[in-house]
Amino acid sequence: MTAFLLAVDDVNVAQNVAFGIIAAVMIFAALNVVTTKNVVHAALWLVTVLAGVAAQYILAAAEFVAVSQVMVYIGAVMVLFLFGIMLTRAQIGSEEGLNNKGWALGIPVALLLFGLMAFSILDTYGDDTLPARTDVGGFATEGIADQVLSPYLVPFIAVSFVLLAAAIGAIVLARKD
């Protein structure tokens, strides 16, 4: 599907080649996340997917979001996941019983969902091309600052309270006594 899309599009060849390589790596890594028998390996494959998403953000000229992705997901969330894995299981290595008994039911559900979404995406945006140069790219960080600190100020403050509540809640939940 991606190869077909690349072939019909000659707008920006280098961007398309980079997109295709990163997308292939991401899809392979994501399939490994949901199929591997080793929980630690699943976490490390997830790092690959998250780094690929950050690279796609850079391709889409969203450098601030890309840096946030690297710092928050690869830096913080993965450390949390690895701590969670280490604190909840004794054995290191591959493990049985990671999947449900009816796990095969997920395959038709996922394929059906993808078919529906791919049909609607290709039907709606099949021929649209992304603009090569936009005002969003280049000054994205400045634009984000303008938006976050004036129209989105109240949601921004609300997010800080959500993070505070989540931190306190996590401490209260994970406390020993």
Place this chain on the structure above:
Amino acid sequence: MLAANFLLLAAVLFCIGVFGVIARRNAVLVLMSIELILNAVNLNFVAFAIMNDNIDGHVFALFVIAIAAAEVGVGLAMVLMIYRNRRSIALDELSEMKG
């Protein structure tokens, strides 16, 4: 570059995440699949931002990243508490509230 490239990649990631949520029994792996789904959504936000030449998509992607970090913190704390009480994080064994 075609807009559908980004949207199709996000759809693939989303469906893989949905498969993981359905298929996995280990609570930590289910949380990882939810991260896949949230990243697919973020990719869509950024793609629509560049498509419409509007920075709001980046702002929403940053909000989603912040909420996802909070969600993982609380979720893993809950998983730790369940593990401490039951010595297991298999989701199909958490059936006390089943009617």
